Amino acid sequence: MSLLKLRISVLIIVHVLILAHVLFWGSDTIGSLDFQEFFHAFVKHGIINAGGILVLLAFFTTLIFGRFFCGWACHFGALQELCWWLLNKLGVKPKTVDSKLVTILPIVILLNFYVIPNLLYAIDHPWGLSLSINSPEIWAFLPGWIIGTLTFFIDGFLIVYFLGRKGFCRFLCPWGAFLKLPNSLAMFKVRKTGNCTECHECTTHCPVGIDVSYEINTYQKVTSTNCTSCLMCTAGCPENALSYRFENPLKEDIKISQFIKQKQFSHQHIRELFTSIRGKDITLLILTLLAGYAIDGLYGMGHFMAFGIAIISSYFIIKKQSYNFRWLKPTLNSLIVFCFLWHGAIKFSISQGLTQFDSNNYISSIAHLERAVYLYPKPIGRFHLLLGEMYLAQGDKISSLKHAKIAKNINPNHEGPIQLFEHIGSKP
Ligand code: SF4
Numbered sequence: 001m002s003l004l005k006l007r008i009s010v011l012i013i014v015h016v017l018i019l020a021h022v023l024f025w026g027s028d029t030i031g032s033l034d035f036q037e038f039f040h041a042f043v044k045h046g047i048i049n050a051g052g053i054l055v056l057l058a059f060f061t062t063l064i065f066g067r068f069f070c071g072w073a074c075h076f077g078a079l080q081e082l083c084w085w086l087l088n089k090l091g092v093k094p095k096t097v098d099s100k101l102v103t104i105l106p107i108v109i110l111l112n113f114y115v116i117p118n119l120l121y122a123i124d125h126p127w128g129l130s131l132s133i134n135s136p137e138i139w140a141f142l143p144g145w146i147i148g149t150l151t152f153f154i155d156g157f158l159i160v161y162f163l164g165r166k167g168f169c170r171f172l173c174p175w176g177a178f179l180k181l182p183n184s185l186a187m188f189k190v191r192k193t194g195n196c197t198e199c200h201e202c203t204t205h206c207p208v209g210i211d212v213s214y215e216i217n218t219y220q221k222v223t224s225t226n227c228t229s230c231l232m233c234t235a236g237c238p239e240n241a242l243s244y245r246f247e248n249p250l251k252e253d254i255k256i257s258q259f260i261k262q263k264q265f266s267h268q269h270i271r272e273l274f275t276s277i278r279g280k281d282i283t284l285l286i287l288t289l290l291a292g293y294a295i296d297g298l299y300g301m302g303h304f305m306a307f308g309i310a311i312i313s314s315y316f317i318i319k320k321q322s323y324n325f326r327w328l329k330p331t332l333n334s335l336i337v338f339c340f341l342w343h344g345a346i347k348f349s350i351s352q353g354l355t356q357f358d359s360n361n362y363i364s365s366i367a368h369l370e371r372a373v374y375l376y377p378k379p380i381g382r383f384h385l386l387l388g389e390m391y392l393a394q395g396d397k398i399s400s401l402k403h404a405k406i407a408k409n410i411n412p413n414h415e416g417p418i419q420l421f422e423h424i425g426s427k428p
């Protein structure tokens with residue numbers, strides 16, 4: 001069996017196991033196997049659950065075998081590879097984007113959303129170890145079907161079209177970022193064990209855009225922490241010059257320069273394989289972060305979907321493209337910027353409105369929440385309830401009644417609007 005067939009078989013088995021987990025073992029036996037459990041349950045509260053055990057297993061096996069988990073077991077990675085294969089079948093061959101953000105951005109997302117907030121919480125609250133394998137239930141941290149499907153479409157398909165193979169794994173995945181450290185220490189690595197003719201086939205075959213031929217000829221091994229041990233490079237080498245080999249970590253030759261790698265992607269042949277945006281890395285980073293924060297959490301969007309949209313849109317803005325109509329690109333860019341500014345204003349208004357409400361500063365809170373409900377296309381009953389309560393506290397019964405009616409229309413069966421009507425002294 002070829003290596004590719006073996007990997008596809010393993011990925012199919014993993015997906016069958018995921019399905020069995022959902023259908024048979026469910027929450028009664030094994031709870032959510034989401035990576036974020038490690039941060040939300042273990043780091044935050046000291047709870048060891050199924051997701052936390054999976055992460056610890058991935059971390060320690062990565063110390064030995066590298067990030068094989070990403071290459072051989074991740075459903076998101078498999079989805080992107082399927083998309084890549086489908087696009088190729090359709091004759092579409094997106095170039096993989098070469099950027100330093102593949103190192104920086106996933107680490108920023110990991111620290112900002114998962115490590116720092118949960119660590120800060122743990123420092124301020126009592127923390128004790130406990131075991132809870134069957135909780136939370138599978139869907140606890142997953143979005144609903146609509147947002148879930150859109151997330152798969154954006155991070156599995158669109159991102160591959162715009163940023164190339166494994167665009168999500170390279171530019172956004174915080175779990176990949178978490179495994180970078182153990183991966184840099186991994187004992188098994190792809191190593192140069194034969195004569196290399198510098199044909200660059202290994203670089204062409206690498207799904208995560210590593211300049212393999214540069215790395216193995218400079219450091220005698222693949223040093224990139226993005227390597228997923230998929231072994232496509234070893235299988236693709238016509239000279240059999242590469243092997244996946246063990247090395248005693250105490251004898252491993254580690255050079256500082258392997259973490260900087262200024263000269264990679266510089267060979268003419270390699271340059272043609274990639275679209276380099278290194279000169280625009282800082283601009284892309286700033287735009288992606290601003291856009292991501294602007295929409296994160298709105299419409300029920302999770303971080304993955306929000307930052308997927310953010311990086312695709314930001315890349316579209318900075319990418320040079322010629323259209324038949326010269327006005328089209330600036331118009332599209334302006335529309336994208338306007339859309340993010342709009343949603344940024346909504347996010348700011350909601351955040352300020354809720355903060356001021358908690359501080360009993362109702363006049364300021366009303367101004368912010370009125371702006372939020374005016375700008376936000378999605379009606380949110382809770383904001384209208386808060387506005388109704390605050391207007392009532394200010395003695396403005398008419399405005400309070402108006403928001404009570406809107407809240408009731410949004411959630412006809414919810415207790416909140418009924419209670420508000422009672423406080424106002426009016427019938428629903
Ligand atoms: S360097 Fe080789 S093993 Fe690592 S991700 Fe690329 S193709 Fe796979």
Ligand code: SF4
Nearest residue numbers: 196197199200202237
């Ligand atoms: S595919 Fe093999 S021979 Fe070609 S550059 Fe890579 S290691 Fe060298």
